Amino acid sequence: MAKQRVKLTAAEKSELFAEAVITIVLLLLLDLSVVILIYLTVLQNKNLVNGIFFLKKTITFAGGHHLWSWHNIFIGIMAVGDLLVLYWRLIRRYHQMQLRHVISELHYIANGHFDHTISFKVKTDLQKVIDSINSLVDSTVTAMNEEKAIEKSKDELISNVSHDIRTPLTSIIGYLGLLKSGISDLADQQKYIDIAYSKAEQMKSLAHDLLEYTTLQSTTTKLNLAPLHLYSMLEQVEAGFELEAEKKQIGFNIEVRPKDLTIQADPEKLVRVYNNLITNALKYGSGATQINLIANLVNKSQVELRVENNGAKIPADSLKKIFDRFYRVETSRNTKTGGTGLGLAITKSIVDLHHGQIRCESDDSWTRFIITLPLGSSKAKNTA
Incomplete structure (x- = not known):
């Protein structure tokens, strides 16, 4: 106007x-x-x-x-x-x-x-003063909106954590109560112990993921950058999921072009990215028979990493929220798959720390998580 x-x-x-x-x-x-x-x-x-x-x-x-x-x-x-x-x-x-x-x-x-x-x-020259005032107003509005978004995000975080902790904790207390009452037989007691232990492991996983997510969101978090040979790393990652993939009759395919492609990245955190994406494919890629781990040199300054599976398609509405913390594609907040809803949020945080970008594409044939990272260390945060 x-x-x-x-x-x-x-x-x-x-x-x-x-x-x-x-x-x-x-x-x-x-x-x-x-x-x-x-x-x-x-x-x-x-x-x-x-x-x-x-x-x-x-x-x-x-x-x-x-x-x-x-x-x-x-x-x-x-x-x-x-x-x-x-x-x-x-x-x-x-x-x-x-x-x-x-x-x-x-x-x-x-x-x-x-x-x-x-x-x-x-x-x-009064126009310069007006422009400065308008710029200050815009900055103030932006800061206020960001503060509101942070407050809303905190409320959502507390609500989601409370829900995800309360559900398994209720089960643990319930089954321990049955054991304490002594009214169950030996077979039921073992069953109750197994369920309580499983729920405790679920709470432990949530606490671990929540701590990692909040750590990655901290402005003081730094990367331990080092030269990373992508083909070797992908082979190691694939080996860690080989048994689980065989049980589900899913095969792995690794493609790196050029094969000696090396980037500056934090090896531990980038392995966590692949672990999260592969775990996500194994848990939610219903009907998948193939997982592709692909790395391509885009240009002299960027590399593209892909994790693909030919499982069930992710709905378009879910693609917009898939990297939000605690978001699950399932319509209910059940935890049958064992997920905490933080895996992809952690993945995005790690990619952001590398000053990269991540997006998800899904159709009837393939679901692709596509990551673009800087090839060198000039655009990534380094440790002191």
Whole structure:
């Protein structure tokens, strides 16, 4: 929206008109006084009169025209001067009115309307002040929105953690209560112990993931960068999931181009990224038979990493939220798959620390997690 000039109120227009009238009257009185003084001075000096007459006769223009009467020229000069003074007075008063409008806008903002900007423009240096005020307002609004988002995020975090802790904790207390009562037989006791232990492991996993996530979100978290041979790393990662993949009849395929591709990254954290993505594929990639681990050199400064599986498609609505903490694709917050809802949020945090980007694409054939990382260390955070 284009900015408009300052709109004067009726009172301000009247003030400007009065300024013009008063200025004209004063200038006319001043001009009259000057003319009278000069005229009296000239008449009292015969030599001056003769000199002026001589100049008028001597100075001629094209066509033999002589110089006009001296007082007409002088009056003309004074008229031009009067117009300049009048313009200066009016523009000066107009700029004062603009300043009053800016001050009024500042008072309005200071009274709590922190999202209000000054919508008019001026042609003086005052515009720099207006631009600075608007920039400050924008920064304030952005900071306020970020603070609200942080507060909302904290509330959601507390709510989600409370829910995920309360559910297994309730089960643990319930089964331990049955064991304490002594009314169950030996077979049931072993069953209750197994369930309670499983729920305790679930709580431990949640606590571990939550601690890791909050650590990664800290501004003081640094990376231990080192040269990382991608093909060797992917082979080691694949070996760690080989047995679980065989049980689900899922095969691995590793592709690295060029095969000796090496990047500067934090090996431990990047392995965690792959562990999370592969675990996600094994748990949620229903019907998958293949997981591809692909690394390609994009250009001289970037590398693209892919983890693909040909399992069930992720709904489009879920793709927008898949990296949100505690988000699960399942419609209910059940934990049958054993997930904490933090794995992909941790993955994104690690990628962000490397100053990279991650996105997810999913169709009927493949679900792909695509990561773009800087090839070197110049854009990543290093440790002291």
